[in-house]
Amino acid sequence: MIKEIIASLDDLDKVVTYLDSILPPHAIVFLRGDLAAGKTTLTQAIAKAKGIEGEVTSPTFSLQQCYGMEGGSMLYHYDLYRxxxxxxxxxxxxEEFEKEGWHMVEWGSDALKSFLEGVGYNVATIEIEPNENSRTYRIDA
Structure with a gap:
């Protein structure tokens, strides 16, 4: 089932609250959308809601950023562009996907998603489409 949420930047908590209600503590989430669609912005909102302090940035050059969440869980953020x-x-x-926490994957290929699903991972996908003053989040989890 695909859930569609339209939210402005100020309303991202609606998206995060929905994700909290449907995703297990260990989840892989593919973030899809054009350049500057808001993939990192959504990850920042998730980090803030999870009590992560400090700057959350796109891991464009490092491929992965890791952040500790309240309660000992982790938030992993990947940028797999190119x-x-x-x-x-x-x-x-x-092997990183074995670690407990939420794994937010930007620019993940269809081949990677198919592979992960083929070896038993449940992979959620969030398509982000910018609108004039908001974004449409299509969540398939």
Whole structure:
């Protein structure tokens, strides 16, 4: 089932609250949308809601950022722009998905998503589409 939420930047808590209600403590979430659609902004809102202090930035050059959440869980944020599935596997990043927490994946390929689903992971997808003063979040979880 796909849930659609339209929210402005000030209303991102609606999206985060919905995600909290449907996602388990260990989840892989593919964030889809054009450049500047709001993928990192949504991850920042999730981090803030989870009690993560400090700056949450796109891991464009590091591929992955890790943040501790209240209660000991972790938030992982990946930026896989221009990183092919085979290179992702060669770098050993697949093993990171075994770690407890939410894994937010920007620019993840369809091949990676299919692979993860094929080995038993339940992968959620959030399509983000900018509107004039808001964004449409299509959540398939």
């Amino acid at each position: 990183l092919e599935h085979e290179e992702f596997m060669r770098l050993g990043l697949f």
